[in-house]
Amino acid sequence: MRNLLAALAILAAGPALATGLDIEIAGEASGTVHIDLFDDVAPAHVARITELAEAGAYDGVVFHRVIDGFMAQTGDVEFGKSGSDGFDMRAAGRGGSDLPDLPAEFSDRPFERGTVGMARASDPDSANSQFFIMFAPAGHLNGQYTVVGEVTSGMDVIDAIKRGTGRNGAVMGEPDRMVTVTVTE
Template sequence: MRNLLGALAIVAAGPALATGLDIEVAGEASGVIHIDLFEDVAPQHVAQITRLAEEGAYDGVVFHRVIDGFMAQTGDVRFGDSSDSAFDMRRAGTGGSEEPDLKAEFSDRPFDRGTVGMARASDPDSANSQFFIMFAPAGHLNGQYTVVGEVTEGMDVVDAIKRGTGRNGAVEGEPDRMVKVTVTE
């Protein structure tokens, strides 16, 4: 029932009024990333991200999957909060939020350097709270993942995020984290 009510709230809310996010990052990277959000391209995804940010759900969440030359992934509000006493880096990236998963909002926007996309499982309609920021263009993602915005300031901070290891880019040791995520107008 909660998922149905959450889905109805998203539909009723319509496009978000926010225009962006400021993400304060700490760790190997330190600084602020500003993201312009594309309410006109992915209104339901932007509404969900901004709602979670306004609730403080992203504060303390780690960058759990970071692949050099590809992307940095974060946003697991269930298992990725480094300030939670039960935090276990091995579980980071396996959860989402209590909000319902979202129907894909694919567009013709390309995945270029600085593009922000929604992470999902194999089901195109499974994006929830996790998102990723591109280090470099990745045309193979075009039309396959929902684009929600782009970095307009702070790509130097993105470039400094601690890289993961192995094929899946799992971050080991002390990951970088989003200290505070603020919705901007």
């Protein structure tokens, strides 16, 4: 009994429930997506995402690169924030935040349907604000990109996001956007 009480005391003193995000999406897709963030796997990346979300930086940001059968990418708070002075759909995907890039936090978590990963340039230590959500498994990304979370509800909303065209999946016309991004516990 004493060991059980000690174990319960340790659990009670442990970290709070995992951080998450509620993302309200509008456009061809419409609804709320919930993401559980893996602060135990990628603490610096999760801290960045939650910092930007709490500051409202993701509100209004478009899905600029969407490849059918692969993934939907968003999070360019510099050029991809619809309604802002800096919004430029042609440049969306080239920007980030005014915070420094992050060192990679690679893990053994696989890229499966619903996995959320950090986008980056060719340098593994260049992730900043952009992230992507997988439509399907992509084993070639395993160990090459930082996994930050997974969609736990609203995958039907992700599936409905307007697809891009061409090899790079650039979205033409009116893109879907994250109306609000709220940090949850």
